[in-house]
Structure formats: C-alpha cells, structure tokens
Amino acid sequence: MLEVRAVRKSFGHVEVLRGIDLTVPAGNVACIIGPSGSGKSTLLRSVNALESVDAGEIRLGGELIGCTERGTGLVALPEKQTAAQRARMGMVFQRFNLFPHLTALENVMAGPVRVQRRPKDEVRREASDLLDRVGLADRVEYYPAHLSGGQQQRVAIARALAMKPELMLFDEPTSALDPELVGEVLDVMRELARDGMTMLVVTHEMGFAREIADTVTFMDEGVIVEHGTPAEVIDSPRHERTREFCARI
C-alpha cells in the first residue's frame, strides 16, 4: 500500500530525513516512535504530499506521490494532481484543527461537499454515520468550542474518514489531550485498525502500539534506528538509543 524508498529531505543546511525506507502493507498498522525533532512529522507530511522530498520516492498503491512545491521536489505535479493524491489519505494532527465556525456534522461534510462536490443529502447521511461510529451521535450539532479535546479529535478522525481514504496518517493524535481523554481517541483508532484500515501512526502511546501495531519503527536524527514487531522494538530493543528512549517513555 505505502512504500517509502530512500527518502531524503533537508530544511536549509539541516538534513531532517536521511534515507528513510518504510513499507506499510494494506491493512497494517505501522507505529513510528522517536524523540522530538527526529523527523517523524516531516516524514508524515512528505507522505501526505505536504512537503516535497529531495531524493527517494514515496508510492501509494504503486503510484508515485508528488508535490507541487517548485524547485526541490523530484516529482513535481500540477496542484490538481497533488490534491487528488492527498485526498487518498486522511491525516489527523496533534491539534484538532477543525473549522471553528462549522458544527461537528458540517466539519465532517466539508471535504466531500466542497472538495469532492458530492451531493449534500448523501454526504450528510454518511457524515452522521461516521460521527455515530466515533461515538458522537449526540454531538452532531455542536461547534468545536463546545466539545472536549477528545471529542474534537474524534470529529477530526470522522472528517478524515469522510473522504474514504486508502491510508490514514496520525501525527501524535493524543499528545495534546488531557490524560483522561486519551483513551476515547485510542479506542476509535483501535476500531479503525480492526476494520482493516491501513494506518501510519506517530505516537508515544506504547500500550496502544504494543496492542495494535503490526510494526514499530524507532526514528532518531532522521534515520530509522530500529524496525520490527512491537515485541522486538519496545520490549527487547537491540539498539542503545531505542532502549534509552523506551525507558524514558
């Protein structure tokens, strides 16, 4: 499903991704862990065509992911084509950037209606089913300001799912939440994984990774230090850096 090959990316003189290789088969959940600044978000943003890469390639279902940014990207594509590629992936960020002036239901409907130009009635039914699926059937008319962080993040997940993505990307989806709200978001992600969604998840929730992940990848300073099953990477890491990191979490 997702293939990342020899990807490199610099910001100015700093090389943030230094040859990343990662494959996520369809239906798998791949967790990425690693210290702050190790390049995890940059990798996810590159997969989602929000950043262009300097070298290497990223493929989704065999198709090369490009980027519209001029100058640096090896694969430069027209904006329309990058937008179409981006629509094949759903991304959930640490901060639940919902549209503040739209209700939960309208937030979930926005993509399919405005971007995909699908009929409103049909989209409304799907959106309300999705909100039901993330446990928010009784919150469809609420504005983000009146929802807890955990509820907002579940709306954000429903909003991403509304575009019927082939791949879901999560960038520390629970890091900004109060501890008591983390579980409800992880529950939704767990359900999604059980339903067979292909997921690439940056997280520090080791319990979640241990239970749900097919693979865990430990990144540090722009390289993959260790990759394997959760049992291998989290419970018996081979590298000193992984050991130190896991001991700290």
Ligand code: ADP
């Ligand atoms: P992580 O998500 O693992 O914390 P990031 O991918 O956010 O790491 O960042 C990796 C490095 O790249 C950091 O040193 C960060 O400061 C730098 N960086 C990220 N985005 C940019 C940017 N747009 N411009 C310049 N430097 C950036």
Ligand code: MG
């Ligand atoms: Mg990050």
